[in-house]
Amino acid sequence: xxxxxxxxxxxxxxxPDWLLRGYSDRPGVLANxxxxxxxxxxxxxxxxxxxxxxxxxxxxxxxxxxxQATLNLMxxxxxxxxxAYGAELDPRQRxxxxxxxxxxxxxxAVTGRCNLRCRHCYMDGPTGRYGELPHDVALGxxxxxxxxxxxxxxxxxxxxxxxxxxxxxxxxxTAQRIAIHQISTNGVLLDDEAxxxxxxxxxxxxxxxxxDGVGTHDAMRGCDGAEAAAMSAIRRAVDAGFKVSVTSCxxxxxxxxxxxxxxxxxxxxxxxxxxxAPQAIGCWTTASTGLSLDEQAAVCEPILRRWLxxxxxxxxxxxGIYAGAPGEYVPPQEPLHRCTPDDLHCGALFDDTAYVMPxxxxxxxxxxxxxxxxxxxxxxxxxxxxxxxxxEGLRAFLGVTKSQxxxxxxxxxxxxxxxxxxxxxxxxxxxxxxxxxxRDPVACDLWKSPHRRHLAGIAAGTA
Amino acid sequence: MPIxxxxxxxxxxxxxxxxxxQARALxxxxxxxxxxxxxxxxxxxxxxxxPEDLSSAAASTAAAELDDQSLRAVxxxxxxxxxxxxxxxxxxxxx
Numbered sequence: 001x002x003x004x005x006x007x008x009x010x011x012x013x014x015x016p017d018w019l020l021r022g023y024s025d026r027p028g029v030l031a032n033x034x035x036x037x038x039x040x041x042x043x044x045x046x047x048x049x050x051x052x053x054x055x056x057x058x059x060x061x062x063x064x065x066x067x068q069a070t071l072n073l074m075x076x077x078x079x080x081x082x083x084a085y086g087a088e089l090d091p092r093q094r095x096x097x098x099x100x101x102x103x104x105x106x107x108x109a110v111t112g113r114c115n116l117r118c119r120h121c122y123m124d125g126p127t128g129r130y131g132e133l134p135h136d137v138a139l140g141x142x143x144x145x146x147x148x149x150x151x152x153x154x155x156x157x158x159x160x161x162x163x164x165x166x167x168x169x170x171x172x173x174t175a176q177r178i179a180i181h182q183i184s185t186n187g188v189l190l191d192d193e194a195x196x197x198x199x200x201x202x203x204x205x206x207x208x209x210x211x212d213g214v215g216t217h218d219a220m221r222g223c224d225g226a227e228a229a230a231m232s233a234i235r236r237a238v239d240a241g242f243k244v245s246v247t248s249c250x251x252x253x254x255x256x257x258x259x260x261x262x263x264x265x266x267x268x269x270x271x272x273x274x275x276x277a278p279q280a281i282g283c284w285t286t287a288s289t290g291l292s293l294d295e296q297a298a299v300c301e302p303i304l305r306r307w308l309x310x311x312x313x314x315x316x317x318x319x320g321i322y323a324g325a326p327g328e329y330v331p332p333q334e335p336l337h338r339c340t341p342d343d344l345h346c347g348a349l350f351d352d353t354a355y356v357m358p359x360x361x362x363x364x365x366x367x368x369x370x371x372x373x374x375x376x377x378x379x380x381x382x383x384x385x386x387x388x389x390x391x392e393g394l395r396a397f398l399g400v401t402k403s404q405x406x407x408x409x410x411x412x413x414x415x416x417x418x419x420x421x422x423x424x425x426x427x428x429x430x431x432x433x434x435x436x437x438x439r440d441p442v443a444c445d446l447w448k449s450p451h452r453r454h455l456a457g458i459a460a461g462t463a
Numbered sequence: 464m465p466i467x468x469x470x471x472x473x474x475x476x477x478x479x480x481x482x483x484x485q486a487r488a489l490x491x492x493x494x495x496x497x498x499x500x501x502x503x504x505x506x507x508x509x510x511x512x513x514p515e516d517l518s519s520a521a522a523s524t525a526a527a528e529l530d531d532q533s534l535r536a537v538x539x540x541x542x543x544x545x546x547x548x549x550x551x552x553x554x555x556x557x558x
Contacts, residue, residue, distance in 0.1 A: 046478075060486075
């Protein structure tokens with residue numbers, strides 16, 4: 001190698017927003033603590049990323065050309081930057097290995113309490129049934145997230161801003177460089193001071209609000225003034241430069257408020273809007289104002305037409321019937337993905353996503369709140385997150401494949417829609433029949449109906 | 464089979480933190496010494512590696528040496544929220 005003549009040494013460091021983490025099942029993941037973005041690495045990538053420490057010379061023979069190429073890619077992608085010898089990494093960026101499998105995304109319901117009385121709350125928020133953990137215990141959970149290398153968190157509730165120590169918890173997370181990727185709030189407590197405190201955390205979360213229609217929100221939320229507070233917070237959050245997303249629950253009470261909401265949210269500059277029917281869990285199990293799929297479609301069609309007329313101003317999802325990106329129409333590439341029996345059953349969770357309840361219970365998804373599964377799964381008050389993440393019951397949930405569901409469900413196994421529908425959602429199946437491997441009637445109706453094709457045709461200009 | 468040994472040694476190096484520490488410690492010396500040191504390190508780990516093997520590997524083109532799987536893993540990344548269902552959402556908020 002010396003025959004090639006002297007070569008200038010070459011050093012690099014990870015860029016300040018990127019951290020290097022390892023797990024028992026992954027050699028490395030580059031994680032951006034501000035945005036929550038993740039770049040899983042193969043062994044060679046992890047090897048190169050570990051050497052981005054300002055002290056390792058990439059011209060050394062310990063690096064092959066493929067490692068040089070990987071470094072060049074990391075530089076081009078903005079993950080690392082070249083530097084002089086001796087440039088220091090923040091200690092929090094350095095490689096840190098957790099004893100557990102990868103935990104990419106965790107929703108943490110920091111409180112079960114709420115300042116509204118929503119008719120559809122899956123958490124039974126109006127009763128405060130799940131309470132909230134004491135301050136020191138909640139701080140202990142932050143340490144558990146650190147030890148397990150949780151990459152990013154979605155803070156939710158109840159109403160998360162109702163916690164007296166919310167900002168201290170959020171500060172503890174960002175100090176440890178855990179990304180606060182999203183905060184769900186009803187907006188009532190999100191005043192200018194709160195927005196500034198959020199800005200001071202240097203995090204870049206999506207602020208996710210609820211707005212159940214114009215003129216109908218308060219009826220759904222059980223409190224006068226909730227709609228005005230939510231819209232005020234939405235506008236101020238957008239004006240302050242935050243990425244804002246909104247979910248609206250559609251039922252017989254809110255249906256007339258949906259179309260006006262589109263204009264209002266467009267004017268406010270919201271980035272994404274999700275219209276969804278409440279799910280049959282929590283408070284909604286006793287509700288009587290739910291809409292049939294046909295009724296939902298009747299609400300969604302004019303929303304879609306208006307959204308198109310406005311020039312597709314935001315990302316929209318309409319009750320599973322339609323999903324569209326903002327901007328110019330791009331015909332979908334068919335098929336985007338066709339489900340196979342080998343897929344994990346829950347396409348939203350994969351096996352690296354979990355939900356921590358207000359009482360510290362670790363469950364796969366909030367849709368299982370209030371079910372017997374809730375108490376069968378581990379509590380972070382009893383075991384560490386690293387241990388809980390290996391819990392046999394939790395693994396049984398997260399590792400279920402569609403083939404296991406099909407083996408128990410002849411109707412789905414024989415259905416022509418399986419490739420698209422994927423046998424639906426096990427939580428919805430459980431809510432309907434008490435069998436997680438049973439038929440999900442919501443998905444079944446949705447995929448067998450003509451509504452998806454009809455609305456897709458409208459968006460494509462062919463219907 | 465020096466090429467196989469070279470690949471096997473680097474595969475171990477990529478995943479063995481202690482071996483990486485030893486390899487990085489070779490950097491303070493001259494190029495020839497670093498190569499000799501690396502060959503010695505490989506021998507200690509049970510692999511046969513010569514300076515010529517390393518020269519040959521270093522002279523090969525990056526494209527020929529690229530591990531597609533590794534490359535994909537570096538640039539890759541799926542939508543972490545909902546998989547294939549909302550890739551636009553991921554892109555939207557990553558920008």
